[in-house]
Amino acid sequence: MTGRLCLLACLLGAPWAWADGQGLLAILAEELDRNFRILREKGDPAPYFLSYQVTERRGVSLTASLGALKGIEEQHGRWLDVTVRVGSPKLDNYRRMPGEQVQFTSALPLPIEDQPAAIRQRVWRETDRTYRMAVERFIKIRTQREVKVAAEDESDDFSLEEPVVHVEPVGRAAFEVDSWTGRVRRWSAELGRQSGVLTSQVSWGAQQETRYLVTTEGTRICHGRGYARLSLRARAKAADGMDLVLEENFNASDASRLPGDEAVRQTIARLTRDLAALLRAPPADPFAGPAILSGRAAAVFFHEIFGHRIEGHRQKDESEGQTFARSVGTKILPEFLSIIFDPTRRQFQGQDLNGYYLFDDEGVKARPVTVVENGILKTFLMSRSPVRGFTRSNGHGRRAPGFEVVSRQSNMLVESAQRVPEKRLREMLIEEIRRQGKPYGLYFREVVGGLTTTARAGVQAFKVIPVLVYRVWPDGRPDELVRGADIVGTPLASFARILATSDSYEVFNGYCGAESGSLPVAAVAPALLVSEIEIQKQQKSLDRPPFLPQPTEEQR
């Protein structure tokens, strides 16, 4: 609540010009009603549901390297996603068939000006195209059902939800491009100057996103939010050819909330110090043993190995691994852990969260969802596609323009009842190293991301890509940085090995890519102590560092 009040105050204080979303909504609604009415009358099979979602993005991004601007791009566009459902909610053209990815929409560009004739002509043709595809697939599904065995989960294809009317003014703030260009240039010069840095870049971007949704159920939504991002990246190459990359990303809802000069300079100093240390560090050896994952590393770990497996649609797709499809009500995590997904949360300890939204892309109001309570699985992340035992959406149907909605993560909060101070967690790690008789343990400080496979055909596994990994020695020697380690493992085994957590939380903001496109998400977690984690050597480049020395001014 405080978060909301704070933002409103910021908006009022800023030089914004308001234009409301009513114009576009009205045009879309008129065309929606006309198409639906006529298709209901003449279509065979007729649609029972029609919706238009428009994503409007206005933004700017720029990149600099070595003090020079490398690219600058301004974007303003609107993209239309049409959803046509023919048949009935019990069985429609969206029915999941094993291994088939449904794709009707095409993110058709729409005019960025509210001119009814121009918008309506495009919407009309796109509705026609989508309707034809919907009919074709529906007929195919009906035939297939007669020749194939029944699916394990015969849930409906579309849930019934309350229509929502919510119209916010559309933000038209100007982005302070000039002042950011200057800053980004300056920071990139500073980053590039550091010894050992082969290539480096600083990028900045700010965007206002507005989503419009009209449905034949009566939903009329226009809502939006801002995104801003500052990212610093430096690369080096070790003498053995290994490519080393370090980066730091800052995400906020508005560029004014990104870090200032002092904080960025500290980041540059830290990045280059770490990069220099990595260049000197020995390559990692394959190892299995106890470890601590920092809060940010733990956040990525949970996003990959847990988050993707409780996305609702995976529970009824028979090509999916369905790790937890029948685990509701049973213990799947240590009982001191609970997991909540809360898209309504704007911030955590002052940091903006990337996975914040008010309504999902099917117009369902966002709400906090406790997925795991004291280790017990309670529910899944739900879109309007029901699964056995869960007939309603909980506001997690999401997509990027051009993709069909599936259930996706928002802001994941990993809560622990077994918290100890960081110092104690470290002592526990050393006790565990001794207990297991291992030479050392591991500390994962920074990760850049990860990936996971959930499909039945693939190996049920995950990979988290850490960039700063230390060996922790039980004899009190200082921690030793190693390079080129990947965390690997299988999900279920990993959960059982969580022993304790720290008492402080860290935020990882990022973009998650899956079936419905790349979406902003966040994960918040405490540091984890695990009894065993496995690392493998990263695949490494074989080519040498550059043959010629770096050019200098004297060579001119």
Add this chain to the structure above:
Amino acid sequence: MRGALAALSLLSACAWAQPKASADALLAAMQDELARGRALRIIEVPYFIEYAVDQGDQTSAAATLGALLNSNRSRFRIPRVQVRVGSYQLDNTNFVGTDFYAGTRYEVERLPLDDSYAALRHHLWLATDMAYKAAVEAFSRKRAALRTVSAAESLPDFHPAPPVELLDWTPLPEVNAALWRERVRKLSALFLRYPKVIGSVVDYTAARDVQYLVNSEGTRVRQPSGVMFVRIRATSQAPDGMTLRDASVLHTRDLARPPEEKDLEEAARRVAENLTALADAPIGEAYTGPVLFEGEAAAQIFAELLGRNLVATRRPVMPPGRTLPLRASELEGRLGVRILPEWMDVVDDPTQTEWRGRPLFGHYRVDMEGVRPEPVVLVEKGVLKSFLLTRQPVRGSQASNGRARLPGGFGAKAAAISNLFVRAAQGVPAEELKKRLIELCRRRDKPYGIIVRKMDFPSSASWDEVRRQLGAAGGGPAVSAPVLVYRLYPDGREELIRGMRFRNVNVRSLREILGASNDAHVFDYMENGAPFALMGAGAYVAECTVVAPSILVDDMELDRMEEEMLRPPLVPPPPLVAFSGGPLDR
């Protein structure tokens, strides 16, 4: 800190066009880093290094029915670094693995936009390192392959070229993006008056480009070049569901003389009217016989059949057991053979800047490999005399004739025409050709003859449609679809028909030219190497002009198109009501 500030002030003083070579940070960085590249003697010695940079500052906008769809500005500097190891006789190119590189990429696909000498050199240093490593690897793999396979013909790998110095500091005119946004918006609104047109887009792009090139042979080029085009594309649908397309593109190389508003309006109106007429036109029947290509259509068919075949392709060296489906030019191996009637000549001349007072779109001074082009007689008295050549040796070539105009494969560039002049010694007045067509039909007892006035070249089709068209040609040569096809009846009456496709038309069809007009049509287009020069398909374009007379060609085959037609939409189109208070009422 100080360095960054200096770069900033340089930029704000608009440093694209500096008066001296030493003051051009990019050119200086290119030269200095190139000089250092000669020290790369670690494994193989580079005998040739080339740096090319395409610098661009482009604005564009698109609109439909009076509303803006988008508006963009993009600025870039894209480096193309080539390192050749070995010798002119045998090097790392013309090998199937020439362009393959699996090593570390250093984020140097783009160079800094600021004129920062140090940053530019840093990028070029790393780009050279990558190109050198790729060259060494390709060369060793090529030599390994050559131990087990013998090359189809023993040709050298690269033609030497004399050094060229062309440093042009002329500033390019500014483009008023706001004005052009408004203009495309207004033009697009013309389609509000044509209810049969169900989709339309008008867009413009204005490019202020500078091409830089330096190589280890001593060539230095800085060549500013402006290009602007306005495209008008639209579709309508016949009552049976057949989708119809038409497009019109207006170009200029002189940014100070953009296409005029009245010409743009005329072009838009014509596209709308063509589509309205086509929607009501009957579907044509299969036809074999004489076809009159009038005006634009004649220039288009020459661009397609001749322009794209006046090149000789070279097959790269391949490891044993591998094949590569490379389509050879239809004119391969036909030097000295008659390909046109003996009263026709064809000359390609990039050195001409205008023709009868009209600027020529295909003019340039130096090609992509730093070679100054000369006029080339390609066909003399109907006989093929020469090909369009680059520095890639092909059978019979001794040197480049400066036609390297597009990126090619395996270390080479692709050749394209510039200003192609097709001349007929026995031209007759245009009306006379029509009479001859009627005469032929009478003699052969045909109910009508066919006139084609416009082809879909460069094509405004979708990729899907292009794939279907190529599929229908069964892998053989295909020409673009005719857009405006008319039946000409013996009484002189004309009837527009739709849904026609050429069959079995290729470069040999040009031997059946029966007559040509004594006037000429000038047709500008942008070649990008894609099938039917599909609009927007290539990142690189070569500006081309074809100047040609109308021609009467015998034995042409036309068929009804075979593609499935979509049924018309169940929902009728929404009303075309203009926005009240919007830009239309201003």
